[in-house]
Amino acid sequence: MRQRLAAYIADYILIYLIVVAVYFIPGLFGINLTEDTGRANGISILALFGYMTVAQAAYHTTVGKYVMGLEVGSSMSSRSYPSFMQILRRETIGRFGSLLFFGIGYWRVNQHPQRQAWSDKIAKTVVRARPTNSSIKKALTAFVCAALVVDVAVTAWGYHLKDKQERYDALVKNLEAASTEVGNLRGSINELMQRDPKDFEELQSNMQELIGIADKCFRAIDRVQSLYRLAANENLYTSDAEGMQAEVAQQVYEIRRQQIEKQREEATLILQYDPTTSDWEALQANLRILDSDIAGLEHQASQKLATLGIK
Incomplete structure (x- = not known):
C-alpha cells in the first residue's frame, strides 16, 4: 500500500507540473486561465485521467509506479496485461468508487490476497512488482524530485501573486472610495x-459649515495619501507607469489640500469679521x-492632471 501511495504521489507531482505548464504558457501570451476555478479543476482532472490511462494502457505502468517497481497487470488468466477498456474502467468507475467515503476502496488493499483495491476488482486488474532498469529508475526519480521543487516554487509564487493581486484590488477599491469622498467634499x-x-x-x-466640511476633506485626503504610500511601500503597482501616475496624483492631492486650506482661511476671516470694529x-x-x-493652485493642478490625460 505504501508503495502504491508513493507512486501515486510521484505521478501527481508530475501531473501538477503539466497543469502548471498549461496555465503558464497561455499566460505568456496574456491569456489568463486562473480566473475560472471550475476550468482549473477540470483541466487538472483531465490531465490526471489522461496521463494515468494512456501510460498504463500503453506501458502498463506510470513514472511513479516504475520508480517504485510496480506495474498494472490483468487478474484474468487469459491475458497478462489489461486491455485499454480495463484501464478505462479502472481510471473512471473504479477510481471513483475507491475514493468514496474517504477512500474506503483503498483501505484494505494489504489484507487482500492480490493486493487489489476496489478499482482493481472492478477492472479485473492487479498491481504487481516488476523489474526496473536502475539507470532509468534513478533518472525518473531525479525528474520527479526536480518536478516537486518546481511545483513548490511555482505554487509559492502563485500564492504570492494572488495575495498581491488581492491587496491591489482592495487598494483600488479603498482608493476609489476615498477619492470619491474627497471629490464630493470639495464639491x-x-x-x-x-x-x-x-x-x-x-x-x-x-463659512462655519465650510470649515467643518474642510476638516473632513483634510482627513479624506490623508486617507488617499496613506493609500498611495501603502501601495508604494508594498510595491503593489502593476507597472512603472502606474507608479509614476500615482506620484502625480499625490502631488495633485497635495495641491487640493493647499486650496482647501486657503478656502478655510477665507472662511475664518469672514467669521472673524465684526462689522462694528473690523476694516471691510x-x-x-x-x-x-x-x-x-486658489486660482494659481488650480492652474498647477490642471497642469499636472493634463499629464495624466485628465481635464
Whole structure:
C-alpha cells in the first residue's frame, strides 16, 4: 500500500507540473486561465485521467509506479496485461468508487490476497512488482524530485501573486472610495463658496459649515495619501507607469489640500469679521489675495492632471 501511495504521489507531482505548464504558457501570451476555478479543476482532472490511462494502457505502468517497481497487470488468466477498456474502467468507475467515503476502496488493499483495491476488482486488474532498469529508475526519480521543487516554487509564487493581486484590488477599491469622498467634499466647499447669501449673517453661517466640511476633506485626503504610500511601500503597482501616475496624483492631492486650506482661511476671516470694529476693505483685499492663490493652485493642478490625460 505504501508503495502504491508513493507512486501515486510521484505521478501527481508530475501531473501538477503539466497543469502548471498549461496555465503558464497561455499566460505568456496574456491569456489568463486562473480566473475560472471550475476550468482549473477540470483541466487538472483531465490531465490526471489522461496521463494515468494512456501510460498504463500503453506501458502498463506510470513514472511513479516504475520508480517504485510496480506495474498494472490483468487478474484474468487469459491475458497478462489489461486491455485499454480495463484501464478505462479502472481510471473512471473504479477510481471513483475507491475514493468514496474517504477512500474506503483503498483501505484494505494489504489484507487482500492480490493486493487489489476496489478499482482493481472492478477492472479485473492487479498491481504487481516488476523489474526496473536502475539507470532509468534513478533518472525518473531525479525528474520527479526536480518536478516537486518546481511545483513548490511555482505554487509559492502563485500564492504570492494572488495575495498581491488581492491587496491591489482592495487598494483600488479603498482608493476609489476615498477619492470619491474627497471629490464630493470639495464639491460641497465650492458650492458654499459660490452660494449667494441674503445677508452677512448667512454668509458667516455658510463659512462655519465650510470649515467643518474642510476638516473632513483634510482627513479624506490623508486617507488617499496613506493609500498611495501603502501601495508604494508594498510595491503593489502593476507597472512603472502606474507608479509614476500615482506620484502625480499625490502631488495633485497635495495641491487640493493647499486650496482647501486657503478656502478655510477665507472662511475664518469672514467669521472673524465684526462689522462694528473690523476694516471691510482690508477683508476684501485679503480675500482677493486668497482667491488669487486658489486660482494659481488650480492652474498647477490642471497642469499636472493634463499629464495624466485628465481635464
